Amino acid sequence: MKMLYNKSLLIVLVFALFGLNGCKDFLEEDNESNFTQDNYFKTPEHAESILNSMYEGLRFVSDGAGTYGESPFMMLEFPTGTANTEVGQSIYNRNYRNLTANADDNYVNVWWTQSFESIANANLAIARIPEIEMNDSDKKRYIGEAKFMRAFHYFNLVRIFGEVPLLLEPVDANSELLYPQRSPVADVYAAIVQDLKDAEGAGLPFSDDTGRVAEGAVKSLLASVYLTMAGYPLQAGDEYYAMAADKAKEVIDNGAYYLFDDYDLLHDRDVKNTGEFIFQNNYSTGASITNPVTQLLLPRALGISQFSDEIGSIFPTREFINAHEEGDKRLEEQEFYYTQYPSIDDPNTIVEFPGIYIYKFFDEDAVLLSAQSDLNWTFLRYAEVLLTYAEAGLEAYGATPEVLSAVNAIRERADLAPYGSEITAQDIWKERFYELSFENKYWFDMARRRQVLNTETGNWEDFVGHQFTYGPTLTEKYLLFPVPQREIDNNTILTQNPGW
C-alpha cells in the first residue's frame, strides 16, 4: 500500500508539473494562415501585395451588388433620367430611376464602404511602405500608386456624398478617427490634388498596358478633378479651367494614348489598357474573375446569348436616343447601341428587340461562345481627356484650334460635321453626353454644372426642377446621394445631406 501511495504521488506530481510548464505558451494565439499588421511590411513584395489589394478594391464598381441585376455603376446612371430597366424586382434601380430612394439603400452603402476600404488600404500602404527596406525609386513608385488610389476614391466620394470624413492615416480600434466628422469639401479636394501631384512626381511610367496606374492616368484624373473644382459645389475659380485644360493637354501632347478608329475596339478584349484606355478595371476569365456587365445589359430573356440568364438591367430611354444628332454614327446598329441580334439557337433568325440596348460593353466572345466575360470596365479613356480639354479649354482660352481639334476628333469619329469658332460650351457638353453615355460620367457632369439636357427640347436646363421624360422631377436633394443610414447610425456625429 505504501508503494502504491508513492506511485500515485509521483503521478500527481507529474501532472502538476505538466500543468505548470505547459500552460505558458498554450494560450498564445498565432494566425498561421494570414499576416497581421505587426509582422507585415518587411519585403518589397509586401508593398506590391498591398497595392494589389487596391486594384482588387476597384472591382466593386462594375461587379454585381444585388440579387436583381444591380451593379453599383448603375446608381450613377438611373438618376440621370435617361435609363430604364426590365428587371421588375430591382428595387434599388427603380428607386433611383423614380427618385424615391432613401438612405437605407444598399447602393450608397456599397460605394461608401468599398471606397473607404480602399482608402484604408492606401493609408496603411502610405504609412508603412516607408519602413520596408527596398530600392528608393520602387518605394516612391508604390507610394505614388497608393496616393492615386486614395485620390481616385476620395474624388468619387466627394462627388457622390459631398462632405466626407477625410482620413489620411491608418485607423485602429482606439483611434479617435474611428468616429470622424465630415470634412469640408474644399479640404477633401485639397487632399485629392496633393495626392495626385505626389503621384505625378512618383516616377511612374506614362502608360502601362498591364493595368497599373501610370502617369497618364494620374494626369487625366487630375484634369478631371480640376474641371470639377471649377464647377459646383466648390466653384474654385476660372483658373481651374486653365489648370484642367493644361493638365489634359499634357496627356494629349504625350501621344501615348489615341482614339480608336473603330468603336468596336471599345469592347475588344485584345486592346485592354492600351490605345484609348487610360485606366481600367481588369478582369480575366482565365482566373475566373469575370465581368458581369455584358450579361446585365443584354435584353431580358430573348435567347440571343449563351448566358442562361439575360438580365435587361439597364437600357436607354427612347428620348435619350432621339436626342442625338441626325447621322450620328454612334447610333448606327452595333456601334454604341443595337436593336436586334441573331437567336443563339438559330443564327438565321434575327431577334428584334422591343427597344434599344447598349452595345458599348458587349463582349461577343462571351455572348456567342463562353458565357464568361472579361472585358475591362473603363474608368478613364482618351475621349474623356479630349472632351475635358475642350470643355475647360473653351472656358479658359476660347475656341482655339486645339480646343476645336479636340472636340472635332470625337465628332469626326461619329461622322458628324466639325465645329468651328461658333462653338458653345453647351455643344461640348452635348458631345460628352453622347460620347461618354452610360460610363458613369453624365450624373457627375449634371451635378458639377447643375445643368441637365432636356432630351425633348435639346436645351440645357437647371438641374433643380428638371423633369424626367417619364415623370419624376429632380429636386435639390438629388445634387448629392444620401450618406448611408447605417453609417450615421454607427457614427452619430455624422450629418445627413439636405433633404435626405
Added chain:
Amino acid sequence: MKQNFLKTMLTLVCFATFSAFQAQTTVTGTVTDTNGPIPGVNIQVQGTSTGTQTDFNGGYTIENVEGNATLIFSYVGYTKQEITVDNRSTIDVTLQEDAQALETVVVVGYGTQRKSDVTGSVSQVSNEQITELPVTNVEQSLAGKAAGVNVSSNSGRPGGNTNIRIRGNNSINAGNGPLYVVDGVIGAGPINYLNPNDIESLEVLKDASATAIYGARGANGVIIISTKRGGKGEGRVSYEAFTSVGRLTRKLDVLDAKGFLQTELNSYNNAQKYDPVGFSEGKYENPLTFRNNSQLFDSEGNPLYDTDWQEEATRTAITQSHNLSFTGGNSDQSYGLFLNYTNQEGIILESSLKRYSARFVMDNQVKDWLKVGGSITFNHVEENRVDGGQGGLTPLRMMIETLPIVPVTYPDGTYGTNANYPNMEGGENPVNLLRNKTNLIKTQTFLGNVYADFDLAEGLKLRSSIGTNIVNTQDNFYSGRTLRQQSADYEGEASVANTRENYWQFENYLTYKKEFNENHSIEALGGLSWQQYDYAYSYAGARGFSDDFYEYRNLGVGSNPLTPDSDTQKWALNSYFGRFNYNLMSKYLFTVTGRLDGSSRFGQANKRAFFPSAAFAWRVSEEDFLKDNKTISNLKFRTSYGETGNTEIGVYQSLASLSTSVAILGGQRAPGVGIGTLANPDLKWEKTAQFDAGVEFDMFNKRIGIEADVYYKKTTDLLLQAPVPSSSGYTSIYKNVGSLENKGLEISLNTTNIQTEDFMWTTSFNISLNKNEILALGEADDDIFPGPFFLSNTNILRVGESVGSFYGLIREGTWGSDEAAEAAQYNLLPGDIKHTDVNGDGEINSADRVIIGNGNADGFGALFNTFTYKNFDLTLDLQFSFGNDILNLSRHSGEDRTGQANSYATVLNGWTPDNQDTNIAQNRPSKAYYTTTIDSRMVEDGSFIRGRNLIVGYNFGGDILEKYNLSRLRVYASLQNFFLSTDYTGYDPEVSTYDDSFSQGISFFDYPKSESLTLGVNLTF
C-alpha cells in the same frame, strides 16, 4: 465456437430455431413484491448463460437447471436475491425494494449523482426514450423529451438540420447551441452523425449549478451523452432493426396548367395598365401567340402536359437501420462492440444519407487500485445533399416554380425546362437538377476517450483521461454542363473541399468522498484540463468540362481551374475546475462549483476568467413532519445561482489580421494583402448569470410526479460583431457590448393513471415558456441586423425586443379603385399592394419597417401517453409549440410576381376590379413594375400540434423466448408525423432554411418532411 458464431449469424438473418438443450430440472415459480407479482424480473442461473424473465403474472419457468445451481433474481429498483435450487421445482420469491437502487443516478459533469442529491436543474433522457422513436438522428430524438429544451427539426432532409436551444437564446454572435459532452469528450461532434442507438443516457444540464463545471463553454446549457458500455456476466447479442417508408403527404397548392395559362393571360391583359410605355413599344406579346408551339400544345392550343412537379421530384423513401451489438464481461472487466448500418433515403429524389459506425468499449479492473478503459467510435457518413445553394434556383424551389405545362422529359428524352416557354426565368427542371447535380459529403468521425482510475486511498480517486475527436469531411460537388442558371454558363463546375478537424483533451481530476457520520458527508472534486483544436481546410475546383462523366473525380480535365484555397485555425483552452458537495442530515444539500478557464481566443489582458456557482437544496420530505406522510413521497426545493461563459467566436479576433484578395494585372492573377480584422486587444468573455429555483414533488408512491423550475438568465459583455463606422475601412469589430435576458418556466408532469395487473396507462407532459429581451446593444443601442438578408434585412435586434424578430412593412391589402388618387402619391395604381406609410412621409420605403413577427416560440412542449396491456404497448407522442411565427419568403417569388415562373395558386385571388378585397396584387407580367418586399403578408402563425409518433409494440412472452432461447424479442410498428395541425400554409412550421443565429422560422423553399411508417424488431439473446 465458429459454428456457434455461424449459428448466431443465421439466427440474425432468418430467426432460425435453436435446438433446445437437454433438461435436467425445471424450476417454476412466481416473483412478487408487497404489491403483487412483478413482470420482467431477470432470473439467471449463476455461472451459466441460462436465464429468463418473469411474465406478466410474475411467473417463470426455467429449464436445464442443475439441482445444486443458484438462481439470481434481479430487477431494477429491487435488492438482488440469490437462491439455491436445492432440487426444488417450485421457488416463489418476494423481492424487497431497494431504496438506494431505486434512486435514479444522473450523470453530471465529471461524475454521477443520485437524483435526490442533485441540487441543480438536470433532465435525464434514457435510452428507451431516445430509441422509442426510430430516428436516425440524436438531436431529433431529443424533441419533447426534456422541459426547457427546444428542438426544432428544421428540415426533412436526411441528416436533418436541427436547431436546439436550452432555455432560449443567450448570445448574438457567439453561438446559441448547447455544448455536447460525449463520453467525457467536450464539444464532440458532429452530433447528428452519432448513432442514437448507441446512447445509454442523455442528461441536459440547464442551470448554472449544473453547467458551471464546464465554465467557459457552458452558457448555452450542456448535453452529456453517455454511450452504452459493456455487459457484466454472460455474453449477449442484441440486434435491433427497423425499416420505414416515408412520403410527402402535405403538398403545396400551386397553379396547374390551366391556372398557369389563365394567369399568364390575365397578366398580359393588365400589362398596358402597369407599363403603358413598354406596352406601346411592343414589349409584351399576347401569350395566345405562344400556344402554337407543338412541343407543348395541341392544335387547339391546349397544353399537352400538366406536370405535378412536387410529385415528380419526390419519391416514396425507404430507410433501414440495423444495429448489432455484442456485450459481455465479468466482475472485473466488460466489453462491448456496437455496429450500425443506416441507409436513409430522402423523399426528394437522390437525397440520401448512409452511416456505417462501429464502437468498441472496454472497462477493466487491472489491479485493485487501478481501473482502465475507454471507448472508441468510428463513423463513416455519406450524405447526398440536394438543398444546397439556398436562395438560388434549387430543386426545392424549382419543384414549386417549374411550369406545369412543361414535361419532365420530352418524348425524345430531353428534359423540359421553363426556358422552353417565352419570357420565363430559366431555372432548371427539378428532376434534371436532382439527377445532374451532386453534392456528396463524406464525413469520417473518430471519437475516443481512454481513462485510468487510481484508487489512492479510502474515498480518494484520481482519474486521468485523454480524449480525442477527429472529423474529416470531404465535400464533393458537381453541377452538370447543361444545367441552366447553375453551371451551363461554365460548362460544368466541380469542386472538392477537404476539412480536417482535430481536437484533443487531457484531463485529470481527483474525487474524494467521505461520510463523517450519518449527518455529515462530503464529496469533493478538483481537476485540470487542457483542450486544443486545430482545423485545416483545402479547396480545389474547376469549370469547363468536356463531359459530365468526370464529375468531381478528375478536376484536372476542367479547362478553367478555380482559385485554390486553404486555411488553418487553432484554439486552445486550459482550465482548472472544482466542485464541493456537502450533505447535511440528507435534508440540506449544498453545492459549490468553480472553473477557471483560459482561452487563446481572447485578448492578451483577458485570457482567463473564473466561473463560480452555488446551489442549495432542501429535501422537505426528509423532515420529521413529512417523513411518514402517505401522500407526499418526495418533496425537494432547490435553488442555484452562478455564472457561465461563452467563447464560441471566430479565432484571431483580437489580432489585426490582414486579409487576402486577388486582383488582375496584365491578365494575370495578382494576389493582394490588405486590411482584415479590426483588432480588439481587450476582447473578453461573454458571461451568463443564471438564477434557478425548482421544486420536485412526488405523490402517492410516485404515481404523480411534478418537477417545475423558474429561471432568470442575464448575459452581459455580449460578444458582438459590433458595427463600426465604415469610414475606417472596416465594418465591424468583435467587442464586449450589450446584454440580454431570458426568463422562463418549465413544468414536467409524470403520472401513472391506471395500474392494474394487466393494464397500465402512464402520461408524461411537459411545457416550457421562455421570454427573451434584449437589454443593451453597444454604446448607442443601435439596431443590429444579424441576417439573413433577403430583399432587405429580414431580422432585427432591437433593445426592448426579443431576438429573432422579423422586420418589414405592413401589408394592408391592395389599393382599391376608389383610392386611385391616394395610391398615385406613392406612384402606385389600384390593384397594387398597399403598405402602411408608418412615418407618414408620403413615401413607402425602408423607413416604414416595423417588427412584424418573431420566430421563437412563446412556449412548447410534449404529451406522451403510454398504454400497456399484457404484452402489448402503445405510445402516443404529441408535440406542440405556440407563439412562433414563420417568415415565408417564398411568397416573394411564388406570389408577388407572375409570368416569370410558376406561382402559388393564391395568385388566382389577385386583385381585379371585381375582387378588390384581397391582399394579392393584380396579375401582371413581371417585367411591368410590381411590389415585393419583406412584409406582414409573409408572416404566418407557426403554432402547431404535431402527432409525432404513434407506436404499437408487442413483447414476446416467456414461451416464445424460451423456445428460441432469447432474452428479449420485441416487434413494433410506428407511424411518424401522422398529423399536423397548424394554420401555416407551407410544408412544415418547424422550419429554417438559413444558418444564421436567429433564422428560426425563416423559410425560402424548405425540404419537406415525410409522413412515415416504420416496422422494427429488437432482439436479444
